[in-house]
Amino acid sequence: MIDSVEIAKGNPDTSQPWAELGLKQDEYESIKQILGRRPTSSELAMYSVMWSEHCSYKSSKVHLRQFGDKAPKTDALLVGIGENAGVVDIGAGWAVTFKVESHNHPSYVEPYQGAATGVGGIVRDIISMGARPIAVMDPLRFGPADAPDTRRVLPGVVAGIGGYGNCLGLPNIGGELVFDESYAGNPLVNALCIGSMKHEDIHLASAKGVGNLVVLYGARTGGDGIGGVSVLASETFDADGPAKRPSVQVGDPFMEKLLIEATLEVLHAGLVEGIQDLGGAGISCATSELASNGEGGMHVYLDRVLLRDASLSPEEILMSESQERMCAVVTPEKIDDFMALCKKWDVEAVVIGEVTGTGRLVIEWHGEMIVDVPPRSVAHDGPVYERPFHRPSWQDALQADAPTAQRLVRPSTPEELKQTLLDLISSPNLASKSWVTSQYDRYVMGNTILAQPEDAGMIRVDEESGLGVAISTDCNSRFAKLDPYAGAQLALVESYRNISVAGAKPLAVTNCLNFGSPEDPEVMWQFAQATTGLADACLELGIPVTGGNVSFYNQTGDSAINPTPVVGVLGVIDDVDRRTPMAWGDDGDLIYILGDSFDEFAGSEWAYLQGHLGGLPPKVNFAQERLLSEIMVAASRDGMITAAHDVSDGGVGVAITEMALRANTGARFWIPDNIDPFVFLFSESTARAIAVIARTEELRFTEMCAARGMSATRFGVVDSGLGIDSGYPGEQVIVIDSLFTFRVEELREAHEATLPALFGG
């Protein structure tokens, strides 16, 4: 029997399953207060999903405010935080929108579909802004590479991302692949999408104009993913195993491709007043958010929703997270044209309701009123928690345990240093990612300028002018564990640097904040520190946060993941022809290191390989980062630079190896004066990059660095002819004077063999 508003008024004391739906007692009481009666079962379903941590940001809101409060002044932001995705002006009438979201829990339960629908969800966020998606990238984190559970989850996640993204026709241009014990049982599957549009095509999610029609279009609504939001994304996995793991949504990328084309066509034809994608919380979310952002009222006839399974109850229809659905607000005059375009793309569409001026969201089911709520109370005025937090009891001891030469034995002989480099470049975290990225289409659309393993992904936006964007995501969660404030800043500066070395100017920031349970005060402290660190750093670097996503409850039992604030930076480049690649150029090109190297090994890849985590992470230096960025962008613009590469994970040794592999050309290096070879080769000090300069440009480049006060030290030269003297005639060779010699092929084999050996050829 249907629980209508009438019935709810008649039996106020009926017991309701609010706890099973994830609501707390005071939240349930608060719903009763808002409505002046008990909620109907449909209303309870709506509130439970919309007030879940995943949808309401109830624990994070008070901290996320800093991104707005501390936002640097910028003209670049056309649409800020709060919409489906922020929109950034990149000049010449073009805008881009980008966002990263987590799909961690579903991907652990069902790796292929979880990861696939993560891509689908973020793509719909982008199209609902009016943009055409132009690229995706996926920051991925798993438990130890050789753990059986990683072998279960990783191949499915990669296949799911590829299976969905390839079928949508979106180039996958980068991302991350990190292994760490802390992600055992809690892999992080974050998905980023970027879209481009002309300024006039920006659309927002609001239901304006009384009498306008609300259209649900795309896939039919089924029983998949019901309660996924409230249960899957907002509950910790029990150490004894999954208590509640209902169905993960199932994706149909072909339908999503049609949805993209149909949506862009109706938007460009001017047929849409407001638009919203259906993701977590499905119809509950879309109708309440559209109404809340618009005139405030909407009347929905829920029985008109096209179903895959006719037996679904209204509560299930409201909560279903079936994929590939969108909701649009259309004027009555344009509805026929809208429907005709949907039909052209074989997309089913149905008018499910209309915009009203009542200030209420009313939902009917076969003539009975089953929902009658103020939409803001569902969508925007959910509970807000000031969760208690405190510095973890173990934090001081962790920071005191620095990886000094006394604490950890350091390699010092040439043989030991050589072996260290080999160990690093073949370690799962630094090995070639080709096993993963070769399963993704990076060429589709024909605008991919740079893709993994380059520092940043770069996409041409305008074929005429060569205007393009670059994007990178980064986070070293070990740094964040040692110091979450600095860790978030280190993630930002690395991403900022990756954009800059590619020749693009950093413009805006998105983030995906992956943490343990907010109910643990120590985790909440990490979160508060990280958000404050990131907001402060964005202000220092003058680039605003345009949006993001929070994923809590990434923990098994009491054991939380390392705090993992994944930061994505977007940059713009006026002409992609000027991009700076990683591969160095011709014989005789000179190799410089910009910036200073210090004895900083806490949280480094080298320390990780020694099984050590302790100390304070590398120092952040915003002034140096800004300077480095300006120099790299100027060097690219003025044609002074042949190649460049960020120095971060694994230090200079790993950076030059990656460049040699990319170029397939050897080079000779020497260790600069007054620095220990181990520190120079493997420290992870910040604000450094490797720059490769043609001899004819050397003077101009070094004079620019000197004039701006950036230290630039020549420490190598490209040389394809080192093989003979090194005893490897005909081969490309890297020589580090008086230390060691490597054949490039030997490095390549070590670098490329690791992931296939772990996950199969």
Added chain:
Amino acid sequence: MSARIGVVTFPGSLDDADAARAIRIAGATPVALWHGDADLHNVDAVVLPGGFSYGDYLRCGAIAKFAPVMSLIIEKAQVGLPVLGICNGFQILCESHLLPGALTRNDHQHFICRDQKLRIESTETLWTKDFSPGQEIVIPLKNGEGGYVASEATLDELFAENRVIATYIGGNPNGSYRDIAGISNKAGNVVGLMPHPEHAVEALTGPTTDGIPFFTSVLKSLVGAS
């Protein structure tokens, strides 16, 4: 007036814009053809682009052959219309029986995207004239179902009649029989190719520009015919 080359968009086509760009770069005019529109709009040649037409449901290319535009293309191809099918387009040409054999799931079961070395085996087709025999090229390859299979007799015939237009070298990426990357029909006007020449037409975005001759070849034959 430059030659008009049609590019068919099926629901799920992905590389249609890339094919149109390649046609422009080669010096011709791309003409968008819609799957549901039984009209070839006076095009001089047709490219069936890569993607996942109709979601690759049932079998790759199996539904596309029933599209209204395909019945016209099949008819005209049998009387000489130049048709190039790339990746999913190759699958459609096999399903349509314009080309023999079939494309099956990669032997290693993964989708694979990489820069692939090929040897041009036949320069006698309308789409490969601008290459030199035995020329080695590198263009992107990206497929999940790119393993070319056919009976031994058919394979022998394809080689005997010089209808294998390109073979994989430096490693077979998908288990294709006899390393076959592309084939033509007997007349040489219909060509199917698994790798993607349309992704190798600009130095900025492709690994090479080795894909361009596929598109300039057909223009020469059109000029020659008119």
